[in-house]
Amino acid sequence: xxxxxxxxxxxxxxxxxxxxxxxxxxxxxxxxxxxxxxxxxxxxxxxxxxxxxxxxxxxxxxxxxxxxxxxxxxxxxxxxxxxxxxxxxxxxxxxxxxxxxxxxxxxxxxxxxxxxxxxxxxxxxxxxxxxxxxxxxxxxxxxxxxxxxxxxxxxxxx
Amino acid sequence: xxxxxxxxxxxxxxxxxxxxxxxxxxxxxxxxxxxxxxxxxxxxxxxxxxxxxxxxxxxxxxxxxxxxxxxxxxxxxxxxxxxxxxxxxxxxxxxxxxxxxxxxxxxxxxxxxxxxxxxxxxxxxxxxxxxxxxxxxxxxxxxxxxxxxxxxxxxxxx
Amino acid sequence: xxxxxxxxxxxxxxxxxxxxxxxxxxxxxxxxxxxxxxxxxxxxxxxxxxxxxxxxxxxxxxxxxxxxxxxxxxxxxxxxxxxxxxxxxxxxxxxxxxxxxxxxxxxxxxxxxxxxxxxxxxxxxxxxxxxxxxxxxxxxxxxxxxxxxxxxxxxxxx
Numbered sequence: 391x392x393x394x395x396x397x398x399x400x401x402x403x404x405x406x407x408x409x410x411x412x413x414x415x416x417x418x419x420x421x422x423x424x425x426x427x428x429x430x431x432x433x434x435x436x437x438x439x440x441x442x443x444x445x446x447x448x449x450x451x452x453x454x455x456x457x458x459x460x461x462x463x464x465x466x467x468x469x470x471x472x473x474x475x476x477x478x479x480x481x482x483x484x485x486x487x488x489x490x491x492x493x494x495x496x497x498x499x500x501x502x503x504x505x506x507x508x509x510x511x512x513x514x515x516x517x518x519x520x521x522x523x524x525x526x527x528x529x530x531x532x533x534x535x536x537x538x539x540x541x542x543x544x545x546x547x548x
Numbered sequence: 549x550x551x552x553x554x555x556x557x558x559x560x561x562x563x564x565x566x567x568x569x570x571x572x573x574x575x576x577x578x579x580x581x582x583x584x585x586x587x588x589x590x591x592x593x594x595x596x597x598x599x600x601x602x603x604x605x606x607x608x609x610x611x612x613x614x615x616x617x618x619x620x621x622x623x624x625x626x627x628x629x630x631x632x633x634x635x636x637x638x639x640x641x642x643x644x645x646x647x648x649x650x651x652x653x654x655x656x657x658x659x660x661x662x663x664x665x666x667x668x669x670x671x672x673x674x675x676x677x678x679x680x681x682x683x684x685x686x687x688x689x690x691x692x693x694x695x696x697x698x699x700x701x702x703x704x705x706x
Numbered sequence: 707x708x709x710x711x712x713x714x715x716x717x718x719x720x721x722x723x724x725x726x727x728x729x730x731x732x733x734x735x736x737x738x739x740x741x742x743x744x745x746x747x748x749x750x751x752x753x754x755x756x757x758x759x760x761x762x763x764x765x766x767x768x769x770x771x772x773x774x775x776x777x778x779x780x781x782x783x784x785x786x787x788x789x790x791x792x793x794x795x796x797x798x799x800x801x802x803x804x805x806x807x808x809x810x811x812x813x814x815x816x817x818x819x820x821x822x823x824x825x826x827x828x829x830x831x832x833x834x835x836x837x838x839x840x841x842x843x844x845x846x847x848x849x850x851x852x853x854x855x856x857x858x859x860x861x862x863x864x
Contacts, residue, residue, distance in 0.1 A: 393856055395852070398704065400564070401627075405746055405747075406716065409745060409746060412827065412848050413851075413852065416847070430563055430566075431563075448644055450641045454637065454641065458628075468747075469719075469747060470774075479769070479770065480831075482766055483767065483833070486766065487830050489830075511570065511647070515641050515645055515647055516641065531574070532570050532574035533578050536553070536571065537578065539702050540701050540702045543856050544852070544856045544858075544861050545703070546861065546862070547704040558725055559784070587725060608798055609799065611795070612795065612799065669728065669805070673796075673799050673803055673805055674799065690729055690732035691732050691736050693729075694732055694733050694738065694860070698711065698859045703860050705864050
């Protein structure tokens with residue numbers, strides 16, 4: 391059986407998301423099986439622009455859905471974001487090196503058939519609907535996450 | 549022997565604390581043994597309101613004790629806190645779904661007999677006294693943490 | 707073979723860096739092998755003051771190199787930094803207890819022969835040169851990190 395890694399993607403920060411997807415894709419490159427579990431702010435990484443649902447949402451869910459990013463490229467940095475200035479500088483530096491953008495890394499992860507889990511409880515609380523997220527994402531419980539993670543050889547909370 | 553998980557609770561953020569205690573209680577539900585090691589800001593999760601000690605504290609320790617939260621419910625979010633506005637919105641959304649509050653999850657963890665470790669060095673530096681924290685918390689060294697963590701099947705830094 | 711731990715040092719926060727190096731040195735004390743992998747903001751922990759290189763850097767790399775800390779002692783806290791006020795209070799409280807400073811802990815880690823890995827991709831993007839960093843740091847890929855981490859008994863993302 392292959393060695394496996396499990397990444398709990400909690401943060402919705404651009405830089406931490408880059409780290410998570412670079413690790414996930416690199417792991418695939420060396421033959422490891424990879425599960426990514428998106429919880430809380432991490433679910434923003436799985437949102438599909440222009441798929442926002444308005445029906446069946448409470449007042450708070452509608453506000454929450456509209457003030458939070460629906461496109462991973464617009465996520466802020468965990469530090470030195472400086473109102474977007476630091477983020478833009480990082481983006482420019484990445485472009486100078488032909489480094490892939492976050493959305494490219496997410497696309498690569500999808501093509502790599504990485505297992506995407508989404509946290510049911512977070513989705514319930516935030517009012518995120520399954521159809522707003524990338525279709526191959528499976529909605530699971532914390533217990534499902536734990537069963538996958540405990541049998542993995544490497545687990546990180548990102 | 550049971551499988552075991554070990555969560556290093558470093559951050560004192562409300563949202564990350566929710567995640568940690570949801571994982572801890574879910575792990576108990578599926579028969580895993582759980583240790584939570586509270587270090588640095590994470591120790592705020594173990595403070596008991598109205599048990600603040602003033603005696604035997606230095607000038608800085610007294611200030612530190614009084615400007616930091618002694619009630620987990622008052623902890624800020626790691627992001628989108630917006631001076632408490634984002635936090636209040638999240639609390640309202642959780643209430644709409646009948647999701648347990650952080651203090652409920654902590655209470656559940658106590659009833660679940662989860663092992664609580666507190667970092668001795670952090671307590672020394674911050675001037676937190678054992679009697680200010682939940683009674684079942686054991687004060688341990690980083691080495692004690694490592695011995696527990698290294699023999700666990702899943703470890704996270706939260 | 708010894709048990710091994712692997713710490714991915716992503717954050718450049720003073721408090722999280724303290725935690726990482728205290729764990730690393732404590733692990734050595736109880737006979738564990740330790741690898742620290744410095745990526746992104748974590749690379750600031752490996753910079754050597756006054757070794758900043760200006761040649762062969764792009765416009766952005768020069769700005770980035772000069773606005774970011776080249777001395778670990780100047781790193782901010784992950785929270786309650788309050789423009790440096792909270793940080794100074796913490797430093798004073800550490801001094802009261804004769805707790806080692808971050809630079810002391812880094813020095814101890816060097817003497818402990820802890821394995822230091824630096825993330826090649828992060829260095830490329832940020833324009834950090836090998837000669838700006840502590841000499842014993844080995845520049846490695848994400849795949850190299852994964853190979854080391856997956857065969858470790860404890861891994862954390864800090």
